[in-house]
Amino acid sequence: EPEVTQTPSHQVTQMGQEVILRCVPISNHLYFYWYRQILGQKVEFLVSFYNNEISEKSEIFDDQFSVERPDGSNFTLKIRSTKLEDSAMYFCASSVDRVVDTQYFGPGTRLTVL
Amino acid sequence: QKEVEQNSGPLSVPEGAIASLNCTYSDRGSQSFFWYRQYSGKSPELIMFIYSNGDKEDGRFTAQLNKASQYVSLLIRDSQPSDSATYLCAVRYSGGGADGLTFGKGTHLIIQP
Numbered sequence: 001e002p003e004v005t006q007t008p009s010h011q012v013t014q015m016g017q018e019v020i021l022r023c024v025p026i027s028n029h030l031y032f033y034w035y036r037q038i039l040g041q042k043v044e045f046l047v048s049f050y051n052n053e054i055s056e057k058s059e060i061f062d063d064q065f066s067v068e069r070p071d072g073s074n075f076t077l078k079i080r081s082t083k084l085e086d087s088a089m090y091f092c093a094s095s096v097d098r099v100v101d102t103q104y105f106g107p108g109t110r111l112t113v114l
Numbered sequence: 115q116k117e118v119e120q121n122s123g124p125l126s127v128p129e130g131a132i133a134s135l136n137c138t139y140s141d142r143g144s145q146s147f148f149w150y151r152q153y154s155g156k157s158p159e160l161i162m163f164i165y166s167n168g169d170k171e172d173g174r175f176t177a178q179l180n181k182a183s184q185y186v187s188l189l190i191r192d193s194q195p196s197d198s199a200t201y202l203c204a205v206r207y208s209g210g211g212a213d214g215l216t217f218g219k220g221t222h223l224i225i226q227p
Contacts, residue, residue: 031213043158043202045214056213091157101146101206103215105157 002026004106006092012112013082021077021109023092031055032075033093033103034067043091049075050098082113116141118205120218128226133190135221137203140184146206147179149188151199152220158202162188193225 005024013019025032034046048055049067066078075094079086089110093103117140127133135149146165150158162177164170164186170177176189186205190197200220206212 033214035215042219043204043215043217045216048213050213058214089157098213101213102148102160102163104160105150108157 002028004092004094004104006090006106006109008109009107010110010112012114015084015113016081019079019082019111021079021090021092021111023075023077023106024073025075025092025094026104027073028096029094029104030097031095031101031103032067032069033095034077035091035093035105036060036088037091037108038085038088046077079111082111084113087111087113116205116207116216118203118216118218120201120203120221122219123222124224125221126224126226127193129193129195131193133193133197133223133225135188135190135201135203135223137186137188137218138184139186139203139205139216141205141207142181142184143208144181144184144205145208147177147186148204148206148215149175149177149186150202150204150217152202153199158204161201190223195225195227198223198225 007022032049037043047057047061089108091108092106095103148163149161164177164179174191178187202220203218204215
């Protein structure tokens with residue numbers, strides 16, 4: 001069964017450093033998403049991406065964040081200058097489209113900012 | 115402000131009984147409703163989705179939606195110890211460009227053998 005994959009599973013970085021989290025969405029899906037979950041808190045939407053551009057973004061997704069689809073399979077989230085409060089699980093998800101909108105989540109990347 | 119409310123629990127249910135999980139949402143324009151299961155340290159796993167008022171059954175799971183009351187529920191029949199997890203209610207709001215899901219904090223379910 002097709003699934004969303006994410007790399008790395010765990011990323012440790014120093015405050016102020018840039019990180020790139022990678023995702024491979026399900027192959028026939030057109031919408032891609034990033035969510036984050038701070039330990040003990042709820043899952044929060046960051047951004048959605050369709051047709052090579054941002055479709056929707058939340059208040060959390062400020063200028064420190066960017067997303068990109070660098071090739072036909074990968075979808076990336078970049079955090080330019082990490083802060084301590086960026087420490088969280090980051091989940092990538094994908095859906096077929098906005099009508100068939102069930103979102104399937106990848107296993108997540110645990111980001112630890114020291 | 116879009117809100118999804120769930121009782122955080124823990125909800126303790128004996129093995130073999132029915133577990134009932136509830137969720138309310140704030141925006142009447144919501145159009146898609148999802149239940150995810152999340153084991154500790156893992157990602158959300160889709161259990162059910164429902165779009166229309168009424169009941170939707172899939173195996174041991176039944177999702178119920180009442181848009182007039184802004185209420186979604188999930189019933190788990192014949193509960194098994196492996197059903198012990200946190201259950202997340204998620205809502206997709208309608209409106210132009212609305213893609214992201216709004217999640218509740220989740221209900222921690224414990225199935226007691």
